[in-house]
Amino acid sequence: xxxxxxxxxxxxxxxxxxxxxxxxxxxxxxxxxxxxxxxxxxxxxxxxxxxxxxxxxxxxxxxxxxxxxxxxxxxxxxxxxxxxxxxxxxxxxxxxxxxxxxxxxxxxxxxxxxxxxxxxxxxxxxxxxxxxxxxxxxxxxxxxxxxxxxxxxxxxxxxxxxxxxxxxxxxxxxxxxxxxxxxxxxxxxxxxxxxxxxxxxxxxxxxxxxxxxxxxxxxx
Numbered sequence: 090x091x092x093x094x095x096x097x098x099x100x101x102x103x104x105x106x107x108x109x110x111x112x113x114x115x116x117x118x119x120x121x122x123x124x125x126x127x128x129x130x131x132x133x134x135x136x137x138x139x140x141x142x143x144x145x146x147x148x149x150x151x152x153x154x155x156x157x158x159x160x161x162x163x164x165x166x167x168x169x170x171x172x173x174x175x176x177x178x179x180x181x182x183x184x185x186x187x188x189x190x191x192x193x194x195x196x197x198x199x200x201x202x203x204x205x206x207x208x209x210x211x212x213x214x215x216x217x218x219x220x221x222x223x224x225x226x227x228x229x230x231x232x233x234x235x236x237x238x239x240x241x242x243x244x245x246x247x248x249x250x251x252x253x254x255x256x257x258x259x260x261x262x263x264x265x266x267x268x269x270x271x272x273x274x275x276x277x278x279x280x281x282x283x284x285x286x287x288x289x290x291x292x293x294x295x296x297x298x299x300x301x302x303x304x305x306x307x308x309x
Contacts, residue, residue: 095269095278098265098269099262099265099281099282099285102260102261102262102264102265102282103262103285105178105179105260105261106179106248106251106252106261106262106263106286106289108179109179109182109183109186109251109254109259109260109261110244110247110248110251112183113182113183113186113187113190113247113251114190114240114243114244114247116183116187116191117186117187117190117191117193117194117243117247118194118240118243120187120191120194120195121190121191121192121193121194121195121197121198122194122195122198124146124150124191124192124194124195124198125194125195125196125197125198125199125201125202126198126202126224126228126229127142127143127146128143128146128147128150128195128196128199129198129199129202129203129228130202130220130224130228131143131146132199132203136210136220136223136224136228137220149192150192150195150196151192153188153189153191153192154189154192154193154196156189158185158189158250158253158254159253159256159257161185161188161189162182162185162254162257162259163257164185165184165185165188168184168188169181169184169185172184176258177258177259177260178258178259178260179259179260179261181258181259182251182254182259182260182261185254186247186250186251186254189250190243190246190247190250193243193246194239194243197239197240197242197243198236198239200235200239201232201235201236201239202228202229202232204232204235205227205228205231205232206231209227209231210223210227210228212227213226213227233304234301234302234304235301237297237300237301237304238297238298238301240297241293241294241296241297241298241301242297244293244297245290245293245294248286248289248290248293251263252266252286255267255268262282262285262286263282263286265278265279265281265282266278266279266282266283266286270282
């Protein structure tokens with residue numbers, strides 16, 4: 090039954106979920122966004138085609154994306170212990186979350202960059218812009234709406250990963266749903282955690298879509 094103890098537990102684990110998702114999303118984008126730029130730029134027909142580099146990075150990205158997240162948590166245990174000093178709790182979920190999410194972010198970003206009108210890139214080239222200038226002043230600004238939509242999808246995916254981590258001692262709302270709801274046969278607790286996760290997903294999606302609309306020149 091929901092009482093003051095469980096309400097306090099929900100408050101604590103909502104904070105843990107937000108902490109896991111925001112920090113891992115930030116680190117994933119710090120890694121994945123530059124990787125997405127490289128994948129888009131070095132692709133055949135890109136600004137600076139480098140087939141060997143593109144294939145190598147693409148292979149690594151695809152391999153990491155193909156590992157199921159629950160297995161990734163187990164594989165990353167030595168790295169987790171080394172970097173955060175523990176294999177339990179919200180902090181312990183950050184390394185496997187980043188390893189799983191960064192390649193996903195890279196592919197989402199690559200897809201957004203490839204949507205940019207080639208005429209914009211050609212215009213920048215004709216004005217003598219360097220590769221770095223094209224990336225910073227044409228490629229990224231023009232793909233901003235798509236990047237924001239992709240960010241909303243990526244963050245909700247990371248939120249789903251964080252919920253899975255609850256089954257392996259990761260903490261957060263997923264841990265409440267599994268440990269207090271499922272194992273103790275308390276459906277009210279389980280569904281309460283599930284509904285909160287659904288609300289968080291909806292909030293992130295709506296925020297991402299609104300930001301994308303605000304930055305879309307075709308609408309404004």
